[in-house]
Amino acid sequence: MRVQFGPFTVNSNTRQLLRDEEEIHLSPKAFDLLCALIASHPDVVTKDELLGRIWQGAYVIEANLNVLVREVRHALGDNAQEPRFVQTVHGRGFRFRSAITRLDAAGSTDGTTGFWLVVRERTFVLAGGDNVIGRDPACRIWLDEPGVSRRHAMIQIDLATRSARLKDLESTNGTFVAKSRIESTRSLADGDVLGIGSVELTYRAWSNKPTERTVPR
Secondary structure, three states: OEEEEOOEEEEOOOOEEEEOOEEEOOOHHHHHHHHHHHHOOOOOEEHHHHHHHHHOOOOOOHHHHHHHHHHHHHHHOOOOOOOOOEEEEOOOEEEEOOOOEEOOOOOOOOOOOOEEEEEOOEEEEOOOEEEEEEOOOOOOEEOOOOOOOOOOEEEEEEOOOOEEEEEEOOOOOOEEEOOEEOOOEEEOOOOOEEEEOOEEEEEEEOOOOOOOOOOOO
16 A cells, blocks of 8 residues: 655555655554554544554553554644544544545556646645645645645646646635636646745646647648
């Protein structure tokens, strides 16, 4: 299993958690917990199920599980009161609530999809699925700029149809394409200029279709 969410990548084969290119340490059982929650996304995993999967029949108390949950949240920079990734479902268990991109299922081994956002001298590679833009560091496109909401907008990449749609996430200052404010969702084309708060970004999409040429007669 190789999945991506926000700036993080989890590879269950190499047992690695990466934030961008930096590896983040997790204890073996905390990594097992994270993988179990992601594998069941978006469903709730009960505490009994997690205890059985991680400790495989050995008797442990529930407090051991809570320690692992805290370790995972700390590694992801998550908050139990306002969870972005690991949510407590009281009386039942836990669920992984962030949108995820299954890189193996998308047919990509390196995360390269052929879709980008360019802002000033920075380039953000867009993954298949949901790409959230905002001031929250957990967003895939992190813009720490004036007028940008915590979770401002989202670009949804459909790898099957090679298409992209932009959606405003009820931002304070609105989301724009070619200086026109969008009300719900909008399809994107290569070269579109997006307005996110005070930031202008250019959407780029690579196509392997041959360019039509006019042959002189």
